Amino acid sequence: MLAIEIxxxxxxxxxxxxxxxxxxxxxxxxLIRVAAAGVNAPDLAQRRGAYxxxxxxxxxPGLEIAGxxxxxxxxxxxxxxxxxxxALCNGGGYAEYAVVPSGQVLPLPRGRDFVAxxxxxxxxxxxxxxxxxxxxxxxxxxxxxxGAAGGIGGAAIAIATRYGARAIGVVSSAExxxxxxxxxxxxxxxxxxxDVVERIKEITGGRGVDRVVDIVGGKTLGxxxxxxxxxxxxxxxATLSGSQAEIxxxxxxxRRLTLHGSTLRPQPPEVKAAIAANLRANxxxxxxxxxxxxxxxxxxxxxxxxxxxxxxxxxxxxGKTVLxxxxxxxxx
Numbered sequence: 001m002l003a004i005e006i007x008x009x010x011x012x013x014x015x016x017x018x019x020x021x022x023x024x025x026x027x028x029x030x031l032i033r034v035a036a037a038g039v040n041a042p043d044l045a046q047r048r049g050a051y052x053x054x055x056x057x058x059x060x061p062g063l064e065i066a067g068x069x070x071x072x073x074x075x076x077x078x079x080x081x082x083x084x085x086x087a088l089c090n091g092g093g094y095a096e097y098a099v100v101p102s103g104q105v106l107p108l109p110r111g112r113d114f115v116a117x118x119x120x121x122x123x124x125x126x127x128x129x130x131x132x133x134x135x136x137x138x139x140x141x142x143x144x145x146x147g148a149a150g151g152i153g154g155a156a157i158a159i160a161t162r163y164g165a166r167a168i169g170v171v172s173s174a175e176x177x178x179x180x181x182x183x184x185x186x187x188x189x190x191x192x193x194x195d196v197v198e199r200i201k202e203i204t205g206g207r208g209v210d211r212v213v214d215i216v217g218g219k220t221l222g223x224x225x226x227x228x229x230x231x232x233x234x235x236x237x238a239t240l241s242g243s244q245a246e247i248x249x250x251x252x253x254x255r256r257l258t259l260h261g262s263t264l265r266p267q268p269p270e271v272k273a274a275i276a277a278n279l280r281a282n283x284x285x286x287x288x289x290x291x292x293x294x295x296x297x298x299x300x301x302x303x304x305x306x307x308x309x310x311x312x313x314x315x316x317x318x319g320k321t322v323l324x325x326x327x328x329x330x331x332x
């Protein structure tokens with residue numbers, strides 16, 4: 001099979017096509033013929049050498065795919081050859097075939113093609129676990145989403161909106177603001193022109209926000225704390241602008257705030273299977289009914305993975321990026 005390997009830590013040029021054996025599914029695993037593979041910020045970090053695969057995971061990049069089941073190993077339940085599926089990978093998604101624990105596989109939502117399906121798992125698993133299952137998102141809450149035009153941000157807006165919350169998106173351009181609103185954001189804040197904390201005070205009548213999704217880190221964490229309401233829950237899911245932050249610990253105490261950090265890839269299969277079951281019961285019906293807006297998706301042939309990474313690193317990038325295999329081109 002064709003796969004994309006990281007030849008050495010570095011820039012996009014480190015991604016190179018390679019011919020490799022097709023993997024075989026072990027106990028509890030399914031083999032999927034990949035039609036499309038999503039590209040995410042953790043893939044870029046892995047390519048740079050900053051996000052190594054956990055023990056036992058494929059060294060190939062790629063954390064989400066869509067395609068058809070080819071075979072199942074012993075004890076892999078629910079899926080048969082020919083089933084159209086999406087899957088959260090532990091790595092190995094940038095390839096024509098991938099092996100995935102069966103608990104991390106979900107049916108391709110009706111009405112979505114493989115490209116749209118491949119844009120779902122990494123971000124939806126992340127947001128469903130953190131914002132819904134851990135932070136207890138409820139109808140009527142106000143959710144502040146930093147990086148609102150990205151993959152995680154877009155998923156946070158879409159899911160928060162469907163649960164009846166009011167999403168406020170922080171963006172860096174008018175184009176990104178329009179995109180965040182198309183996904184369901186009720187308000188947007190341009191961080192380059194506006195003071196985020198002051199705008200949150202205006203929008204919430206001085207109360208602050210109930211939940212925060214923060215992928216930026218650095219000084220943004222201080223903004224999130226200052227903008228939070230009493231007993232708010234702040235989710236730190238990445239630190240794209242840096243891991244060091246100066247924060248007001250007194251506000252954490254006085255407002256009884258919860259800071260919750262999370263990274264998905266190293267978590268055990270049984271945890272990911274529980275997230276998948278929650279998504280299938282609660283979010284998949286919205287996807288299949290069309291109640292959740294589709295993200296903007298930019299596609300590249302899988303052999304142009306380096307170009308896809310370069311595109312994602314451009315300042316104006318927003319939405320999702322997906323690699324398409326020859327099988328995906330023929331069965332899109």
